[in-house]
Amino acid sequence: MIDDRVKIRCPKCTRIFSDRAQRVRDGYQVNCANCSRLLTLNRDSEDPFIRRALKTARETRAALEAVPVTTRMDMSVRSQ
Numbered sequence: 138m139i140d141d142r143v144k145i146r147c148p149k150c151t152r153i154f155s156d157r158a159q160r161v162r163d164g165y166q167v168n169c170a171n172c173s174r175l176l177t178l179n180r181d182s183e184d185p186f187i188r189r190a191l192k193t194a195r196e197t198r199a200a201l202e203a204v205p206v207t208t209r210m211d212m213s214v215r216s217q
Contacts, residue, residue: 141201143194146186149174158201161194 142155147169154170161167165178180191 141197143190143197145176145178145190147172147174147176148184148186158194158197161190163191 141158143158143161144153144155145161145167146153150169150172152169152171156167161178163178163180167176167178168174169176176187178187178191180188182188
């Protein structure tokens with residue numbers, strides 16, 4: 138089973154939170170779950186943790202797309 142959550146580290150408070158890989162893309166904005174700072178995830182960011190989150194999300198989406206649809210549906214039914 139593939140985990141579709143991506144860990145994101147806030148550059149302000151350095152706490153780690155997660156979001157779904159389908160949402161995490163270049164230009165995506167999210168509030169830190171701890172300090173509520175608005176983060177804009179940008180592949181040109183100087184923060185290596187933001188670049189890593191984007192890369193992990195891209196790889197996770199590719200892995201999920203490689204799984205047959207029927208298998209994905211079976212996994213979603215089991216998780217409910």
